[in-house]
Amino acid sequence: MLAYITRAYQLEWPKGGHLVNVSGYSNWAGAYSTSGDLIVTSSLDPDTTGSLGLESIFHEGMHQWDQPMLARLVRLSKEHQAPPPRNGITHALIWYTAAEAVKNSVRGHVGYADRLGMWKQNPNGGFKAGLDTYWKPYLDGKSTLDEALVGLLKS
Ligand SMILES: [Zn+2]
Structure with a gap:
């Protein structure tokens, strides 16, 4: 998981990782993170168990990259x-x-966004075609990060 996402984002993950606080209740979404590297996930929410839990904790950790990724997108635009x-x-x-x-690690995993129909709703739905057209080929090693992000911005 870590090798996949750090290769994709070309950013460093903290050597000591991100501390994930596990609590019976986190919030309505089952997990959240803040810009101050606070990550909380629920131990009781069925949507944060199994491979969904794996996706969730890395998803929340990846939010720590929001600022550098946004800065890269602004520069590329x-x-x-x-x-x-x-x-x-x-x-x-x-x-x-x-x-x-x-999906690369767990056969048959269905991601949250697919599972919850988020690609058919705003705001995520507006990005799906661009992600499929430009980001997925990049994840599969068929383009560069900047080519993929420029394609996504223009889509
Ligand atoms: Zn999120």
Whole structure:
């Protein structure tokens, strides 16, 4: 999981990892994180067990990359005359990438966004075609990070 997502984002994960606080209750979503590296996940929510729990804890850890990923997207939009990043783009990237990382390790995993129909709703739905067209081939080693992100910005 870690090798997959760090290769995808080309960012460093803290050597000591992220501390994940496990509590009976976290919030309505079953897990959350803050920009201050606070990650909380529920031990009782059925949606944070099994491979969904694996996706969830890496998803929350990946939010710590929101700022550097957004900065990269802003820079690329200026360098390539692409539209600026739309609201929700970093979250859509996380939904997609964390699910693909689990699928790479756990046969038959269905990611949260697919499971909950999030790709058919806003804001994630507006990114799905671009993620399928540009991000998935990148995850499969068929393009560069910047090519994939520029394609996503223009889609
Ligand atoms: Zn999230």
